[in-house]
Amino acid sequence: MIRTFVKLIGTPERRARAELEDQIRQIDKRYFDRTSPPVDLRGRAYVWGVFADRVVGPVLVGYGILRWNGEVAHLERSAVEREYRGRGIQRQLIRARLRMAQKLGAKRVLTYTHRNNWPSANNLIGLGFRLRRYQAKEFIHFEFVLRRKT
Numbered sequence: 001m002i003r004t005f006v007k008l009i010g011t012p013e014r015r016a017r018a019e020l021e022d023q024i025r026q027i028d029k030r031y032f033d034r035t036s037p038p039v040d041l042r043g044r045a046y047v048w049g050v051f052a053d054r055v056v057g058p059v060l061v062g063y064g065i066l067r068w069n070g071e072v073a074h075l076e077r078s079a080v081e082r083e084y085r086g087r088g089i090q091r092q093l094i095r096a097r098l099r100m101a102q103k104l105g106a107k108r109v110l111t112y113t114h115r116n117n118w119p120s121a122n123n124l125i126g127l128g129f130r131l132r133r134y135q136a137k138e139f140i141h142f143e144f145v146l147r148r149k150t
């Protein structure tokens with residue numbers, strides 16, 4: 001089995017933003033329809049990459065974005081290439097972002113999923129997110145309240 005690993009690949013300040021956006025768009029075009037806005041890493045965004053070790057070297061096969069706005073952090077979209085799904089990669093990406101949100105001093109983490117996206121919804125609930133708002137039309141909103149370190 002091909003080994004995969006998750007690592008923080010940077011903030012837009014640390015790495016050429018356009019290059020990172022381009023890699024993510026290569027993945028997105030396979031899994032998001034054209035009505036989804038293209039990824040935009042301006043502002044306070046942190047990006048985790050999922051890499052698979054291939055002969056050519058590590059290849060990006062998934063990603064997750066955290067956007068931080070002072071007290072509130074947002075899990076922005078994530079995607080995992082189809083052949084790597086179902087082995088806990090998204091769960092790792094959510095955990096990594098929760099840890100960072102805690103480190104940044106955020107009080108809450110918000111996110112939402114499409115109502116048909118049961119793998120994401122199950123992962124969020126499994127990791128302790130609570131339902132926050134349900135828009136019957138399309139999206140389910142979730143919230144995670146971070147505890148202060150004692």
Ligand SMILES: CC(C)(COP(=O)(O)OP(=O)(O)OC[C@H]1O[C@@H](n2cnc3c(N)ncnc32)[C@H](O)[C@@H]1OP(=O)(O)O)[C@@H](O)C(=O)NCCC(=O)NCCS
Nearest residue numbers: 031077078079080085086087088089090091117119120123
């Ligand atoms: C949603 C998505 C990121 C999940 O990634 P993933 O790495 O496969 O997720 P995980 O393996 O952490 O968890 C998926 C859960 O669904 C289960 N599952 C069952 N069949 C599955 C399948 N065919 N594919 C994926 N997950 C499946 C997994 O077993 C796991 O649950 P479990 O822990 O109880 O076993 C991925 O499906 C994806 O990229 N989808 C398209 C883009 C998208 O919808 N992004 C998220 C919206 S912002």
